[in-house]
Amino acid sequence: MVNNDLVSSEHLPVAEACLRNQRPILDVLGKYLPASSYVLEVGSGTGQHAAYMTEHLPGVRWQPTEVRERLNDIRLWQTHCQRDGFLxxxxxxxxxxxxxxxxxxxxxxxxxxxxxxxxxxxxxxRGAQRALRTGGLLILYGPYNYDGQFTSEGNIALDQWLRERNPDSGIKDFEQIVLLGRSHDLFLRADEEMPANNRTLIFQKAEIS
Structure with a gap:
């Protein structure tokens, strides 16, 4: 557990990918999120997104989540930030x-x-459908294939690396993701282009008739 003393920046865990993508992601979130929002983050990693987004979106309450063994990294960032919106x-x-x-x-x-x-x-x-209010948004950042094709040489290399470490992982097809969303009453609202051949997909939960 983390004590209540402030954690200095040199002791914070850092993921380089977060440093690269946090500003573009912030721009998208600022475009689609209501000014006062409760955001559940799935797979928060180090907790850097929670720290950055609550700094720049002060009306947002950001709920990070992770598997048990990674929770302490997020607690370090939360203690360092001392920000009400960082839950x-x-x-x-x-x-x-x-x-x-x-x-x-x-x-x-x-x-x-x-x-x-x-x-x-x-x-x-399935979990997002249950966790979201009607009209709520599922926002997914990362690389996707389109028409079954990789969008860059870098994504080909990333997919190979992913499958070497876990054969069941890998870059997913955009069209399959959209169909999966529909089956859970989550309909694609936007597909935002991001740097480095990434995308942000925004789904909205429909009212179930």
Whole structure:
């Protein structure tokens, strides 16, 4: 556990990918999120997104989640920031049936979909559907294939690296993701182009008739 003393910046865990993508992601979130939002982040990693987004979106309450062994990294960032909108991290594995929150305005996940299996992506959509209020947004950042094709040489290399470490992982097809969303009453609202051949997909939860 982390004590209540402030944590100095040199002791904070840092993911280089977060440093590269946090500003572009902020621009997209600022475009789509209501000024006062409760955001559930799936797969928060180090907690850097929670720190950055709550600094620049002061009306947002950001709920980070992670598997148990990674929660302490997020607690370090939370203690360092001392920011009301940066909520204490909760344990979450996307495969679990019951998620730790309901009525979220948005579920956000960065660089998770391609790191996990298709079965886990299905679990993510199923959990997001339950966690979101009607009209809420599922926001997914990362690389995707279109028409079954990679969009860059870099994404080909990334996919190969992912499959070497976990054969069930890899970059997913945009069209399959959209169909999966529809099956969970989550309909594509926007597909935002991002730097370095990434995208941000925004789905909106429809009212179930």
């Amino acid at each position: 204490a991290p909760l344990e979450l594995d996307v495969r679990q049936d019951i998620w730790p929150t309901r009525e979220a305005d948005a579920v956000f996940s960065a660089n998770v979909v391609h790191f996990v299996s298709w079965a886990e992506v299905e679990s993510l959509f």
